[in-house]
Amino acid sequence: MSLEALRGALGADAVQEHPEASLDGVPVPASVRPSDADALAEALRVLSQSDAAAIVRGAGSGLAFGNPPRRADVWLSTEHLSDVDVLDADEGVAHAQAGAPLAELRLRAASVGWDLPIEAPDEAATLGGALARAALGPRVHRFGPPRDHVLGLGVALASGERTRCGGRVVKNVTGYDLAKLHVGGCGTLGVIESAWLRLRPLPETSLLLSAWIDGADAGFRHAARIAELPAVRALALVDPHLAGRVDASGPESGQWLAVVELAGAEPEVKRAREGLGLAGAVEHGPELMARLRGVQCGPPPESGLRFRLVVQPARIVAAAVPLARAGAALLGYPGAGFLFAGFPLHAAADSNLVDSAWRAVREAARAGGGSALLESAPGWAKSAGDVFGEPCEATPLFRALKQQFDPRGTLNPGRFAGGL
Amino acid sequence: MSPDPQLTDALAAIVGRDACLWRPEELFVYECDGLTLHSATPAAVVLPRDAEEVSRVVKACRARGVPFVPRGAGTGLSGGAVALEGGVVIECSRMDAVLELCPEERWARVQPGVVNAHLSDVARPQQLYYAPDPSSQLACTIGGNVAENSGGPHTLKHGTTTNHVLALQLVLPDGDVMRLGSAAGWAPGYDLVGAVVGSEGTLGVVTEATVRLTPLPEAVETLLGIFPDVVTACRAVGAMIRGGLVPAALEIVDRRTIEAVEASVYAAGLPTDAGAVLIVELDGAREAVDQDVHRVKKLCAEDGAARVELARDEAERQRFWRARKGAFGAMGRLAPDLYVHDAVVPRTKLPEVIAEVCAIGDRHGLKLSNVFHAGDGNLHPNISFDRRDEDELARVVKAGEEILRTCVAAGGVITGEHGIGTEKQDYMGLLFDEADLDAMRRLRAAFDPDGVCNPGKIFPTTRFCRESDPKARGYERVPL
Numbered sequence: 001m002s003l004e005a006l007r008g009a010l011g012a013d014a015v016q017e018h019p020e021a022s023l024d025g026v027p028v029p030a031s032v033r034p035s036d037a038d039a040l041a042e043a044l045r046v047l048s049q050s051d052a053a054a055i056v057r058g059a060g061s062g063l064a065f066g067n068p069p070r071r072a073d074v075w076l077s078t079e080h081l082s083d084v085d086v087l088d089a090d091e092g093v094a095h096a097q098a099g100a101p102l103a104e105l106r107l108r109a110a111s112v113g114w115d116l117p118i119e120a121p122d123e124a125a126t127l128g129g130a131l132a133r134a135a136l137g138p139r140v141h142r143f144g145p146p147r148d149h150v151l152g153l154g155v156a157l158a159s160g161e162r163t164r165c166g167g168r169v170v171k172n173v174t175g176y177d178l179a180k181l182h183v184g185g186c187g188t189l190g191v192i193e194s195a196w197l198r199l200r201p202l203p204e205t206s207l208l209l210s211a212w213i214d215g216a217d218a219g220f221r222h223a224a225r226i227a228e229l230p231a232v233r234a235l236a237l238v239d240p241h242l243a244g245r246v247d248a249s250g251p252e253s254g255q256w257l258a259v260v261e262l263a264g265a266e267p268e269v270k271r272a273r274e275g276l277g278l279a280g281a282v283e284h285g286p287e288l289m290a291r292l293r294g295v296q297c298g299p300p301p302e303s304g305l306r307f308r309l310v311v312q313p314a315r316i317v318a319a320a321v322p323l324a325r326a327g328a329a330l331l332g333y334p335g336a337g338f339l340f341a342g343f344p345l346h347a348a349a350d351s352n353l354v355d356s357a358w359r360a361v362r363e364a365a366r367a368g369g370g371s372a373l374l375e376s377a378p379g380w381a382k383s384a385g386d387v388f389g390e391p392c393e394a395t396p397l398f399r400a401l402k403q404q405f406d407p408r409g410t411l412n413p414g415r416f417a418g419g420l
Numbered sequence: 421m422s423p424d425p426q427l428t429d430a431l432a433a434i435v436g437r438d439a440c441l442w443r444p445e446e447l448f449v450y451e452c453d454g455l456t457l458h459s460a461t462p463a464a465v466v467l468p469r470d471a472e473e474v475s476r477v478v479k480a481c482r483a484r485g486v487p488f489v490p491r492g493a494g495t496g497l498s499g500g501a502v503a504l505e506g507g508v509v510i511e512c513s514r515m516d517a518v519l520e521l522c523p524e525e526r527w528a529r530v531q532p533g534v535v536n537a538h539l540s541d542v543a544r545p546q547q548l549y550y551a552p553d554p555s556s557q558l559a560c561t562i563g564g565n566v567a568e569n570s571g572g573p574h575t576l577k578h579g580t581t582t583n584h585v586l587a588l589q590l591v592l593p594d595g596d597v598m599r600l601g602s603a604a605g606w607a608p609g610y611d612l613v614g615a616v617v618g619s620e621g622t623l624g625v626v627t628e629a630t631v632r633l634t635p636l637p638e639a640v641e642t643l644l645g646i647f648p649d650v651v652t653a654c655r656a657v658g659a660m661i662r663g664g665l666v667p668a669a670l671e672i673v674d675r676r677t678i679e680a681v682e683a684s685v686y687a688a689g690l691p692t693d694a695g696a697v698l699i700v701e702l703d704g705a706r707e708a709v710d711q712d713v714h715r716v717k718k719l720c721a722e723d724g725a726a727r728v729e730l731a732r733d734e735a736e737r738q739r740f741w742r743a744r745k746g747a748f749g750a751m752g753r754l755a756p757d758l759y760v761h762d763a764v765v766p767r768t769k770l771p772e773v774i775a776e777v778c779a780i781g782d783r784h785g786l787k788l789s790n791v792f793h794a795g796d797g798n799l800h801p802n803i804s805f806d807r808r809d810e811d812e813l814a815r816v817v818k819a820g821e822e823i824l825r826t827c828v829a830a831g832g833v834i835t836g837e838h839g840i841g842t843e844k845q846d847y848m849g850l851l852f853d854e855a856d857l858d859a860m861r862r863l864r865a866a867f868d869p870d871g872v873c874n875p876g877k878i879f880p881t882t883r884f885c886r887e888s889d890p891k892a893r894g895y896e897r898v899p900l
């Protein structure tokens with residue numbers, strides 16, 4: 001496309017060219033950085049009118065996720081939309097623009113006594129990016145998925161129309177709950193420009209612990225018991241391949257690392273601590289949580305595949321077994337049924353390895369009664385199949401939605417499930 | 421209107437003669453839901469037994485260009501289950517089986533006609549329950565709950581229906597049967613479960629729902645804060661939210677409601693001298709609950725409670741809840757008709773909004789009472805009236821409109837749990853502009869391009885205007 005129209009509409013500064021940039025091997029020759037929500041909408045209007053395709057991005061920390069784009073003309077960045085404009089300490093709600101970094105939002109919320117229940121493995125992630133890809137971290141154990149904390153959204157549609165759904169109040173059934181489509185919609189139905197969030201009270205006290213456990217079986221069994229304690233805010237199991245990166249005190253061979261965060265009222269946390277039954281548990285500072293998130297992020301896409309599985313928690317061992325057998329490096333949030341499976345790629349473009357990894361992952365997902373997707377991989381490895389996994393029954397509805405919201409394929413074309 | 425015999429024959433061939441109603445005396449009860457002011461007579465009612473029958477019914481309707489409307493127990497309060505355009509009502513009450521209970525994974529797969537409270541009864545021996553608890557839970561169905569994204573007193577801590585639905589089976593408006601979501605809680609692709617929950621029966625007929633079950637809490641305590649008036653009680657609610665308390669429930673019952681309840685079969689010994697009662701329920705780990713009981717007592721005392729009582733035992737606790745949940749029923753004592761309003765404001769705005777709501781009632785000379793989910797900022801101003809008194813009816817309608825406008829002006833919304841239906845469609849413009857509504861229409865069009873599934877709901881009707889003859893649209897409505 002000609003970038004002149006964009007420069008004309010947004011000003012020359014808002015548009016940069018960089019012929020060498022690409023995503024999954026597809027060139028993305030320019031960037032657009034709208035200065036505010038109106039400019040974002042204007043950019044979309046120009047892009048859709050000129051039949052161009054935009055790859056929407058926040059901090060860029062989650063771009064490895066998605067099928068290779070069918071086409072791409074510009075990055076459309078929300079980084080200048082970074083205001084956190086409401087932190088209502090009396091109400092426990094916040095309003096922020098999509099480009100606000102989660103880490104900042106978390107700090108700001110904490111400064112007025114509230115906890116941000118939304119996480120991403122990389123806390124540089126923006127709010128918009130975290131919501132669009134339904135990101136999560138170790139505290140998914142308590143907080144559940146991000147959809148549960150979004151009260152309302154401002155969304156710019158592909159056509160450039162600015163829309164709102166939901167509101168700022170904590171309970172609302174006024175009209176369709178469109179926010180559900182955009183959270184996890186990977187920016188394929190609209191660009192999230194801002195969000196109202198429900199915060200949670202900061203706990204009176206919290207405690208971060210780790211302990212070594214012998215083997216996967218014992219680890220998952222023990223974790224299932226710990227998961228029952230209401231004081232648990234985060235619960236993770238890290239396999240022997242990865243454990244050293246979370247806790248350098250070093251495992252004995254074959255040992256798994258359990259990480260437990262307790263949070264709540266003082267006496268409740270104390271009792272939970274006593275009830276954990278973790279021999280030799282060691283207390284840690286927040287760096288341990290940061291390292292755990294780092295392990296969830298995994299290595300850069302070029303050096304390996306990372307799958308995310310969601311299974312039914314009581315069946316998580318059944319899912320972990322075929323993965324371990326296939327040589328995957330595993331991180332689990334067992335109480336919430338999440339498993340992250342990493343497969344290193346040694347030789348370039350070894351598609352056999354990709355195929356066998358997918359086979360193990362599918363088997364694991366079936367055994368766990370859930371599903372899997374390929375979260376991060378080099379572009380070539382994505383040709384083995386849809387990164388969202390096997391096509392599901394609802395694909396015709398997905399297609400109809402995409403057709404309704406983005407008929408020209410302006411937003412992240414090709415990147416979503418079913419190549420939408 | 422006499423039904424098209426070809427249609428009723430086709431329907432009866434699918435569901436059986438006994439499950440197909442079309443005589444006027446049979447249709448009478450299907451003319452309205454809990455919002456009795458809006459009514460319309462359907463062409464026929466069918467009571468299918470499973471998804472396959474629903475699918476065939478839908479296809480039979482489509483073949484004849486007849487719209488259809490899913491219906492649960494008909495306790496809805498926004499006109500959602502009314503067949504506006506003379507269509508076929510698909511009544512789900514015969515689909516009332518709990519198909520599967522998985523205590524290890526804490527979910528249940530149920531048919532849509534399962535009554536809300538029944539599901540908890542079935543789960544309780546496993547130390548589990550179904551958390552969303554609308555006050556109508558002894559009658560309303562899971563299908564209706566899914567369609568309305570129903571809440572209840574315990575929504576504050578445990579979330580509304582949308583936080584508890586894992587997967588759905590849906591008969592689409594073209595008759596195809598589709599599974600959405602997964603018992604694991606996440607499935608690849610757009611979150612269509614999230615989109616269907618709260619869509620008021622306009623995106624298809626839910627024929628199965630897999631819902632999350634919640635472990636019974638280790639400890640539960642229920643307190644009654646006795647306040648001089650409802651505004652003071654609202655201030656105490658604000659203090660609790662500000663203080664970071666998340667009670668399981670935080671409900672206000674005002675004096676007029678207490679009087680009605682105490683004179684009814686739901687009498688629980690609520691103090692009739694109180695201006696308002698704040699019911700605070702705390703659940704969770706024993707230590708956390710004990711600690712919060714102290715905090716609640718302290719905050720209530722600081723914020724003007726005359727006294728705070730702790731339910732002495734489970735029987736007393738149950739009595740409090742029967743009184744709270746029976747409040748709407750008890751209101752029947754005050755007047756022949758009851759208009760139950762539903763709106764939400766930020767909790768910080770409750771004191772001023774509730775004062776204004778009461779003032780609106782007074783200005784219009786109406787009997788207005790309040791019993792509501794204060795912790796969520798979810799108001800239920802209830803107006804007792806007699807519809808035969810046309811002047812009073814007009815004042816009820818006017819007051820309702822003023823209440824909604826007051827709530828929106830305070831940063832709130834026009835419904836927190838009862839839905840838009842036909843009741844509030846012409847107020848959607850208070851919150852959403854054309855582009856917002858158009859985005860909603862796009863979702864509708866993806867599921868139901870021809871608009872045959874529960875038509876005429878949610879969206880403002882361009883065809884409708886205050887002066888038009890409501891009968892011309894085939895139904896009676898009060899122009900709000």
Ligand SMILES: Cc1cc2nc3c(=O)[nH]c(=O)nc-3n(C[C@H](O)[C@H](O)[C@H](O)COP(=O)(O)OP(=O)(O)OC[C@H]3O[C@@H](n4cnc5c(N)ncnc54)[C@H](O)[C@@H]3O)c2cc1C
Binds near residue numbers: 496553556562573749
């Ligand atoms: C006394 C009283 C107290 C109430 N208290 C509360 C409360 O505390 N919280 C609350 O949220 N609500 C409350 N309500 C409102 C009402 O009970 C809820 O909206 C309830 O969910 C409706 O369920 P139902 O089975 O009666 O559905 P119906 O009234 O029959 O239908 C409601 C809507 O659901 C759709 N529907 C029904 N079944 C299906 C299906 N299988 N598939 C698709 N769509 C379907 C209908 O088309 C309609 O739009 C109360 C109502 C009364 C009368």
